[in-house]
Amino acid sequence: MAGAAGVATVTGLAGCLGGDGGSSSDVNIIAVSGEGELVQELVNDYVEDDTDLSVDVTIFPYANLYERVSSVLTTGGTGYDAILMDDTWFPRFATYLDPLKQWLPDGLPEEQLIDTTVDIATWPTPGAPTVPSAEGMDETVRGQVVVGNTQMFVYNTSHYEEVGASEPETWDDVLSAGQRIDEELEETNGYVIRGQRGNPANTNFMSIGWSNLGDMFDEDWRYQWDTSDGEEVVSFFVEELRSISPDGVGSFNSDQVLNRIGDGSAAQGLAWPAAASTLLGDDTAESDNLEFIPIPEGDEQQAPMQGNWMLGINTNVSDDRKEDAGTVIQSIISKEAQNRYVELGGVPFRHDTFEENMDAQPWFEALYESLQNANPRPRTPLWNEIDVTQGEKLNSALTGELSPGDVVSETKNEAESILENAGYY
Template sequence: MKRLFVGTCYALSLSLVLAACGSGDDLSEETGAEGEEAPDSISVAMVAGQESAAMRPIIAEFEEETGIEIEWNEFDYDTLYERIFNDLQSGSGTYDVIFADDPWMPMFAGGGYLTPLDEFDYEIDEDFMESSRALTTWPPSEGPRMPDIDPEEEPRHYGIPQVGNVQLLFWRKDILGDEAPETWEDAAAMLEEHEDETDYGFVPRGARGNAVATNFNAFMWSHNGDFFDDDWNVTVNDSEVHEALNRYTELAETGPSGVANYGADEVGRAMSQGDTLMAIVWPVWAETMENEEESEVVGDIGYGLVPRSEDGEHAPQIGNWVFAIPEASENRRAAFDFIEWASSEEIQLQMAQNGGLPTRESVLLNEELNEEMPYLEAVHEGLENAEIRPRTPSYSEVEETIGTYLNQVVAGEMSEEDALENAASDIEDIMESAGHYDTE
């Protein structure tokens, strides 16, 4: 296969024009002297699922044009995290490109494991949604920072956002009408008015850990609650969070009796089988809703913003996936060219046509695409209003903690007050151990 070289790096001769090749002095040894060939292959660690399925058929274009083989490694969510984190910690450089869930970025970038993209003279395109761009920076571009981080330190981009996941409200528009409920109070009124028309009203994710915590976050934020204040003081037992949890459990009572064991798949199936009036669902499930072979509600589902409280703002949780380059990779130049190519407007358009979720505004608002995939407009609106999980390496522990107590509330095993008080105490211990409190 033909290889093209410009200066110290090869050029990608695709249907799009990529940024001119170039790298900082600290990369010159890795990329090699002028005329040195690009690597035969680069290794990519990817999450298995629709995120990978939408991208996999397109990578042959990159391979054909560059002569670089993509070693495509897919893992389930937990295995992917384990493989990536172990490789980053050991510095083995097994993977040249990693696909990271956005809450992993503070640990990966903050730990010094990733390559800042300005070393390639890269400036992130403002066509990427603003909330998506914010997920790729360290230190955080907004919100509190750990005490050991200089408040004046400029954020650097350590990745490119590729999958524009954000929570949406799915509802039965054939029963509830074409307009999404604006507030949770509106949603409750709709559920009461139409309670006998489906088996269930609102079906939440109630399973322990990430499942229930992720679902509840949108309630908490939309009721003006949060995990922390600007000094990392724990606030999950504030009155606003109590109000949010009370609303959450009230709506959960309209769902199945076993909802304390429900994760994303169980909620998605309940919607696609026509058993449910509304739920908070990741947009990847929209493909299933509109597939006649898998859905009983084709054309009957509305997609829109997650409701807010009467005095709050819409605050769906963002859940983007980010392409990043391990510092230990020996093929960082080639890895960068791949992720820049993969995140281009043209390739994201192809990815969306394969059922993927773009992060570029131009693709999300593409008129022809929206005729085929009406939920993309809702994804755009969701990303415009999205809330970001706390930018701390400790978030996974925080999430598991509050998710354990929330699950007990949904299961009827603990009172709301005890759950939030216990969660606040445990989370404070986590943050203190992680050094989030300045003891000087």
Template sequence: MQLRRTTTTLLIVLLVVMTWLGLKTALASQTVDVKVLMPAPFADATKPLVDQFNQEHHGHIRLSVVKGPLETEAISDLAISSLLLGNPPFDALLMDVTWVPKYAKAGWLQPLDQWFEKAEFEQLAKGVQPGNEFEGQIVRWPFVASMGLLYWRTDLMDSPPRTPDELVNISKQLQADQKVPWGYVWQGRQYEGLSCVYLEVIHGFGGIWYDPSTGTIGLDQKPGLAAANWLTNLIKDGISPQAVANFAEAESLQSFKMGESAFMRNWPYAWAELQKEDSSVKGKVAVTTMVATSEENSAATLGSWGLSILNGTKHADETATAIRFLTSQSAQRTLAMSHGYTPTSTELFNDPELLTINPILPELSIALNHAIARPETPLYAQISDALQRNLNSSLTGESPSNQSMQETEISTEYIIKSAGGRS
């Protein structure tokens, strides 16, 4: 009798354990894995947010970030290679603003309208709204904002220059007084940064680079030529070092950080670097919008990143949930506090705690109001490459700037015609 009771008890315990294991397995099988491909810096920055999301959605969604390369072009190449092969190993992609037309036209992006209201989009900062739609549908949700800025030395002047001529004249005077070796450092290397610089300058002179909606190309027009001449003459006249023709963001920042120049064109991230103990200009720097011939022409190249859902994912709803979390005001605040990223929510630019950490937020808000997107075309990579090659040849003295712009316009026309016309 005792043996029978013991056997019965063991069977009951075994049944309970098996039931519990079965339920655990069933719950685990119901957990949806959502993977997002991000450039390495964003993958590292979002780790605490990913951990928080997984705690809040335990048993339902498991979010993981696929850590991609550091460089923008490299992450795009990786994403495109995966998409061309079909069934990419991720559900969402953190995208540079210039990728949207190409990816959307290829059919790689899902419209987000069923998960996000248009009214929500319109509540975002005005400057982050361009570049997220394709054929009237939102296909990318802004994650962090970025824009071109003019950094200036508060220990060398009371107020920043507002026009190209003022920047040159102030630089010459400071150099003559031996206050700085150089007036202005920027990004002149043959890469995307040079296109960003030129976009701001051509708008500053009242022109346009390329308008896909009308097919207008402004490179060989008066403002386009003036912009190229101004940049070239900065080097010829010694306002900028000859080495600036091979400068990217890092080299510009290093020169300015060492106190070698009065002005620098760079992105918001540079502010935190300039406040570090090893900076020769710590506490001596402010930011403003880029110089222009008139205030209405002042422009800041939009450099934002945003999240998109990829076509082919089997977990679109869960991916949208993850995107909503990562782009929420709370998440933006966390990223602004921990890494100095510029938020996309208008309200956060007036957040008292954020202002304590990042006192240039009001200036960033103003710059966002001057933000302009690069030409929104699937052919952007090709036309940008043409501009970079020809303009850099002027900066290095290989060809006259007018000739370079004429050749760039001809190349741009050829790229567009080869693709079947306006695009």
């Protein structure tokens, strides 16, 4: 999600103060750098002409955007009509977003939208435990995914061929091939973990947990991975995969992972779409040998992590501005706009966009399958705290300070304490 840091405009400052905004545009959008620049390009290239509306996209760096969005929505601010937000923020802000369908002039094109991208923008989330603040609420679409970001898997086909391994279908295949590569190829590790403390380690682990253990929480928000099976899955990550990863993975974030995969010193690992584009760049030594596939299966399922960005309409603004915002969102998610979005380098989310543009990126086929099996992170406003908690325990296990059993038992205690203090039990 890297991109040039944006500069707050007058519109941005007014919105944060809860004012009416300083922009004369028909629709004001607040967005994150990276994804926001692509939305701005699409607006300039297609949406304004299509809708005959002027649209201002105000860009903030990721580190600042949450604070800005929170300030606008929770104080009744009207500086922004539409909000581009990370899907993990949606449970916190969903009730500040207007039901979307009523503002889309042509309705939601659900037959072309991948189901997971509709569910993740629905509150309360279908099939997920309900948080106390959403008890009794009807499931309502309150946003629309505009970036189909989802985890994939990447492996080095040359390394696999050298040890006679086939494309991995399961996590056991990943370990088996990785062990052979680690043993037989000089100066090459069989895997690379992104193990930095907190969110990075947990983001790298969750698809393994989901695929082998199922949901992290039950219907009553009780942590379910504190079992012997849970210990085994954590052991797989912090002991077996670590044993074939480079030294020091407890400090590895995305850059270190990409460097190792890109130069061929590590054979495989997880990758998001932005990483896929980087790894296939001209500066990557092994770009011709890298293959992107869906996340391997575990004992329970195939479970890549969803990391979507979505647009919603600020419930505080006037109906006239909601109508214009809905018209703009309708245009952004249209087939015509999405075909142009792919040309600009965007990550799609429609069936027909993938089907008609599958050759646009070498990783589109893997992404398309992954989106259809993707898991959202647990749908609670408290997820960021829980995410960091489990990521800290996993990092401590990677560095030898905790056992796998300690990881799941301590995560259970701390996660359930967070939830209990918030009135979940």
